[in-house]
Amino acid sequence: MKFTHKQPQTWQELQNLTAEYLAVAGYKATTPYELNTARGKVEVDVYVEAPYELVKHIICECKYWETPVTKEKIHAFRTVVHDCGAELGIIISKNGYQSGAIEAAAFSNVKLETWESFLNIIMDKWIDNRLWAIKVMAARVMSFSDEYTYRTEGLTAEEYPLYQHACNSALTTTEQCLLILKSDLLNDGSILDRFAIQQQYQDIETYLNELFKKLQEALEILEKLSVKPDKSDRFISTMKMYMEYADD
Incomplete structure (x- = not known):
C-alpha cells in the first residue's frame, strides 16, 4: 500500500505539509520561523527541533518552483x-x-530532496x-469497554446510552488498531484482507488518520463519563502485549 497520495499544489501547501509530516513523525516543526544568525534575523520556511536525536536542529527550505533550483540558492x-x-x-524542491x-x-550538511x-x-x-498514538488510544478505549474491570453500574441513566454507543462504534476500530503492524501496511500483510482496507482507503496515511479520528470521537465521549477505568489494569497490559509483538 502506498504511503500517501498527497501532492502540494502551492508553495504554502508544500511548506505546511512538510511541517505537518515532521510533527506527526515526532519532531517539533514550526512554519515559518524567524532565526537569529551571525548576520542578523532571517525567516526560514520550516524550523525543526529534534532534542532526542544526534541532529538536533534542522532547517527546511521549500521551493515550489517551475524550474530546478540553482547553485546560487x-x-x-x-x-x-x-x-x-x-x-x-x-531543501525540498518541486522540480x-x-x-x-x-x-x-556535495560534501556539505545540506541535503537536496524532492x-x-x-x-x-x-x-x-x-x-x-x-x-503508537493509535494503539495507546485504542487501549484506552478498551479499558472503558472491559466488562470485568469497568464499573458500568456507576454510570448515570443519561451516561449509559452514550457509553454503549461509543464502545460499540469503536469496536471494529480498536480491533484493527491493536492487530495492524507497520510491516502489514508496508508489505500488504494477509491481515489486511480481514479488514479489507485496500478497498476502503487509498493509502496508509488516509487509513491511519481515519482510525485516529474514530478513536478520538469515541474518547471524547468516554473521557467525559463520571466513571473512569483503572489505567493500571487493562490499559498497561494491552500496551505490553503490543510491545511484545510490534515491529522491530
Whole structure:
C-alpha cells in the first residue's frame, strides 16, 4: 500500500505539509520561523527541533518552483544553515536541481530532496509514531469497554446510552488498531484482507488518520463519563502485549 497520495499544489501547501509530516513523525516543526544568525534575523520556511536525536536542529527550505533550483540558492542556504548553528539543512524542491546546485551541496550538511524523496525519508518515523498514538488510544478505549474491570453500574441513566454507543462504534476500530503492524501496511500483510482496507482507503496515511479520528470521537465521549477505568489494569497490559509483538 502506498504511503500517501498527497501532492502540494502551492508553495504554502508544500511548506505546511512538510511541517505537518515532521510533527506527526515526532519532531517539533514550526512554519515559518524567524532565526537569529551571525548576520542578523532571517525567516526560514520550516524550523525543526529534534532534542532526542544526534541532529538536533534542522532547517527546511521549500521551493515550489517551475524550474530546478540553482547553485546560487544552495550557496545562500548553506550560509543560513551555518550562521544559525543548525546541524542539517534540507531543501525540498518541486522540480529538482541544476547540476551546479547538486555540486554545491556535495560534501556539505545540506541535503537536496524532492517531495517524493522527502516522503521516503519521513515515512518510517511517521508510521511508527502514528501507529503508537493509535494503539495507546485504542487501549484506552478498551479499558472503558472491559466488562470485568469497568464499573458500568456507576454510570448515570443519561451516561449509559452514550457509553454503549461509543464502545460499540469503536469496536471494529480498536480491533484493527491493536492487530495492524507497520510491516502489514508496508508489505500488504494477509491481515489486511480481514479488514479489507485496500478497498476502503487509498493509502496508509488516509487509513491511519481515519482510525485516529474514530478513536478520538469515541474518547471524547468516554473521557467525559463520571466513571473512569483503572489505567493500571487493562490499559498497561494491552500496551505490553503490543510491545511484545510490534515491529522491530
